[in-house]
Amino acid sequence: MGLFSRKRPDQSQQASDASRPTIDKAQxxxxxxxxxxxxxxxxxxxxxxxxxxxxxxxxxxxxxxxxxxxxxxxxxxxxxxxxxxxxxxxxxxxxxxxxxxxxxxxxxxxxxxxxxxxxxxxxxxxxxxxxxxxxxxxxxxxxxxxxxxxxxxxxxxxxxxxxxxxxxxxxxxxxxxxxxxxxxxxxxLCRKWFGSHEQMFAFARQTSGYAPPGSQLHGGLVEAHIEMWLDLPSGEDVEYMKRPEVGAEIRAAAQRSIWHPSYQPRPGWPKLHNSFAFAFWQCGDMQAAIDQFKLIGYTYITDHPWHYMGGGDPVDYYLNAYGGGR
Incomplete structure (x- = not known):
């Protein structure tokens, strides 16, 4: 399947039942x-x-x-x-x-x-x-x-x-x-609820503007781009995430959060790193994605944002991305 497809991954790419990772609600x-x-x-x-x-x-x-x-x-x-x-x-x-x-x-x-x-x-x-x-x-x-x-x-x-x-x-x-x-x-403020893309991005950027270095709040920019990707028709979503300015803003958010020297993982940290892994993967920023996949491994998989890929099991989508990124 294509790297950015929303289709269910082939069974050949899934882990065996015996070694299959699971999503832990306790993270x-x-x-x-x-x-x-x-x-x-x-x-x-x-x-x-x-x-x-x-x-x-x-x-x-x-x-x-x-x-x-x-x-x-x-x-x-x-x-x-x-x-x-x-x-x-x-x-x-x-x-x-x-x-x-x-x-x-x-x-x-x-x-x-x-x-x-x-x-x-x-x-x-x-x-x-x-x-x-x-x-x-x-x-x-x-x-x-x-x-x-x-x-x-x-x-x-x-x-x-x-x-x-x-x-x-x-x-x-x-x-x-x-x-x-x-x-x-x-x-x-997302368009799928009661706002618009403009309101969502304005809020995310304003938040990142006042959030301190190393704060998880900078991840709101990543979530905004994921929401935009989710709202676009198939094909346009791929093109959107591959825009240079999108990848640049996601990397800038990483520089201010998970890549910043003052960043300290807090309880619930895996969700933020899964979002960055997903966004880097969708952008084609493979080295950045691989770094996040190595950190997450088979242990710290979260339902979000992999459940956005379609009606299948989020673990399958993660494993497909993880396998394709190595």
Missing amino acids: RDPAARQLITAMERRDWASARGFLQSVRDPDDHAFYISVCADVDGVQDWIGEWVAAEPQSTLPLLVQGAHGVFWAWEARGSARAEATQREQFDLFFKRLRFAENCLDEVADRDQYDTTARAFLLTSGVGRQVDLEEQQRRFQDVVKRHPTHKWAHGAMQQY
């Missing part, structure tokens, strides 16, 4: 793996002990998202909320999980391919999630995580731009470089 983060195990066992005491020790706002949002993405949390989280009514933590986990649970009901298809019943359940779960998150924000003036998740739910609730910007400012006035908040705001 090979030991603490995240322990959190997932605790949540699966309904051991909220262990989850609480760790989450209360996390001080960095970006790390906190990552670990809350790990808890929120565990299947079945909705079946028992109410017990934790009832057991500790003075604490906002169980309510935060309940609200964040509600956001994930809502998107699970909606599915990943575009609006025109989503059933009315799915939308009804989606909005019902989002309203519940926002009630929880709003209560956390009301009770904890220093909170950033609930406020950041309200940006994600805002996309689903189809709030207007003024409201979404209010939610964004509510986070960044507490933590100016909040990674989750910036990612959610940029998604809102």
Whole structure:
């Protein structure tokens, strides 16, 4: 197949079942793996002990998202909320999980391919999630995580731009470089949601302009180019990514983030490197792509952005790119 094709890779290029890598929701983060195990066992005491020790706002949002993405949390989280009514933590986990649970009901298809019943359940779960998150924000003036998740739910609730910007400012006035908040705001501004390519790129470039050297926020430029690639018809997408100015901006983003001497991987770092690997590969910048593939290997594969390649398994698409890049 062509290097940039969105078709499913040939079976001959896939790893055997015995050696086949998998996507780890914990992204090979030991603490995240322990959190997932605790949540699966309904051991909220262990989850609480760790989450209360996390001080960095970006790390906190990552670990809350790990808890929120565990299947079945909705079946028992109410017990934790009832057991500790003075604490906002169980309510935060309940609200964040509600956001994930809502998107699970909606599915990943575009609006025109989503059933009315799915939308009804989606909005019902989002309203519940926002009630929880709003209560956390009301009770904890220093909170950033609930406020950041309200940006994600805002996309689903189809709030207007003024409201979404209010939610964004509510986070960044507490933590100016909040990674989750910036990612959610940029998604809102994508053409596939409620913005335009121009708004998306303006936000990504403005963010990169004030983000400090080594910040993951510079990766927003890479995500913007990936979103542009995704929105273009087959053929035009390949031509777009091979434009010299596109590759130059992606390399400049790498210089300011993952290639900068002050860059330090934080919890959840594999997603950023997978995005850079994908973008370099699509641009034909093979040495830069190979460097990222070597770092990711078969261990740190993430669903994003490989799931954008089509309806197949993201691991297959990654392996095809990884094999073609060596």
